[in-house]
Amino acid sequence: MSNVTIKHLNASDANFSQQLKDLLAWDESDDLDIQQRVLAILADVRSNGDAAVINYTNRFDHRAIADASELELPKATLQAAWENLPAEQAHALQTAADRVRTYAEHQKIASWQYEEADGTVLGQKITPLDSVGLYVPGGKAAYPSSVLMNAIPAKVAGVGELIMVVPTPNGETNELVLAAAYIAGVDRAFSIGGAQAVAALAYGTATIPAVAKIVGPGNIYVATAKKLVFGQVGIDMIAGPSEILVICDGKTNPDWIAMDLFSQAEHDENAQAILISDDGDFLAAVEQSIHTLLPTMERADIIRASLSTRGALIKVDNLDVATDVANVIAPEHLELSVADPEALCAKIRHAGAIFMGRYTAEALGDYCAGPNHVLPTSSTARFSSPLGVYDFQKRTSLINCSAAGADSLGKIASVLARGESLTAHARSAEYRIK
Structure with missing residues (x-):
């Protein structure tokens, strides 16, 4: 058996609100030690530029760079990565890129103006950002999908220069990441990572240009650095652990739902996967599927830890209550695995992305459906939105x-x-x- 213990909650219990609050609590308290170390790196790069970046890159990524010119990955390297991809991977990457681009084209905001009776003209001018830095994690956890999701909307917006930074531990590059950068239109790429890469993008060095905004996921050092340079540059968001909430009417195959929960739980031990249903027997069936399927998973230990510490099965009296609970949770990913997803969707006010119907697995959104997979986490969908073209455009007021x-x-x-x-x-x- 899978020996996973997942919490059971019932929305009709008197103390359900407190139980839900405890379940959602995410204490990512600022680690002062990490903050101090990141501040020191930022100050060093700001003062010493390329020399500091080379020093940290050699130390943390086990490189042997002698000159700053070695930091840049030539465009030809990106092109070669794309041209040498196996046909199946190339087709998948190109199809995903095309779909992300088509969706992004619909998001462009246009300038507008209107004239008042006395001839005064008021309006709004839309301008793309001059330059954007894209942070891409390197090493084993390499995500070409993140490159597409961050780079393509920036290029659709008209960003002048898109600069990617990606660490290459021990000099190892991920060919899929480099190929994704090539087809997404990345202009320049540097083989650096960590807080030092964020500092270089924020302040600029002799080799690495300063940018107007930094986007893309990273570890706690990268996230802390982004938080600390905000104001000097724009940032996309401070992302917490991945989340999925599934609302099901009990009519979907329980194995499907169990695997949908696994799809987010496998990210890391702090990821959160929650199922809400008005059918108690179905909740029991999904729990059985979890026990049966978990031993077959490569990342079983991570999934087990995630489900045991932050997962839950929630019983509600009806699906209207389910939507009320969903609006409190304000999840990153929300699956409406029900007969009439449109009716339920009308009642949802807070979610990063909504996956409608039994056939719409959240994983499709991660890779190739088209909408962006960079989404608000930790209930921030109450006030923020998915990454999109609008994040790379500025609005300027016009008065004449x-x-x-x-x-x-x-x-x-x-x-x-x-x-x-x-x-x-x-x-x-x-x-x-x-």
């Missing part, structure tokens, strides 16, 4: 006053400015009153 507009608006501004005792504001507006 006619003489008549300056006259009428000037009178209003004058009254408000004098009310705030800002006389120069008032007089600046008053000069233009007829």
Whole structure:
């Protein structure tokens, strides 16, 4: 047997709200030791540029770089990785890239303006970011899908220069990652990682250009560095562990649902997989499937730890209650494995991505459905959205006053400015009153 113990909750219990709160609690308390180490690396790179980056890269990634020119991966290397991929992998990568690009094209925001009766024109100008840095984890945990999801929306937005950083421990590169960078349109790539790569992108060095925004996942050092350079540059988000919430009416194959829960639990021990159903027998059937299927999984130990510490099976009286619970959880991934997913979807207010119907496995969204897989975690879907083209575009307000507009608006501004005792504001507006 799989010896996994998964929590059982019932939404009708008097203390359910507290139980749910305890289940969702994620204490990623700032590790002051890590913060101090990252601050030291940031300061060193800011002061010493390439020399500091080379020092940390040689130390942490076991490299032997002597000159900063060795840090860059030539475009020809990316192209060769793409051209040498096995046909099946190349086809899968290209298909995924095409689908992500097609979806992203629909997200572009356009500039707009309107004219008022007196001839004053107001509007909004949309401009892509000049440059973006894309952090890609290296080594064994290499994710070409992350390259596509972060790079393609940036290029669709019109970002001028997209710079990828990817660590190459012991000088080892991941060919799929390099191939993904090539077809996604990455402009330059550097074989660096960790907090030092974030610092280089934020502050710039003689070799590595400073960027306007840094996106992409990384370990605790990378996440801490992104948090600390925010303000100097933009960042996408601070992501917590992966999450899946499945709402099922009891009519889907329990093995499917068990494997959907595994698909997120296998990320790491802190990932969270939760199933809600109004059918108690179905919850028991899925639990049995978990026990049966777990021994067949490569990452069984990670899945077991995740399900035992943060997983749950939640019984509700009906699916309306399930949507109420889902809105409290505000999950990263939400599967509506029910007969009428549209009806249920109408009641969901907070979720990073919603996978509708019995056939829509969350894993399809991770790779090739089209919508972005960079999603808000830890209930932040209450106020934030998936990564998209709009994250790589800026909005600028436009105001063009006619003489008549300056006259009428000037009178209003004058009254408000004098009310705030800002006389120069008032007089600046008053000069233009007829």
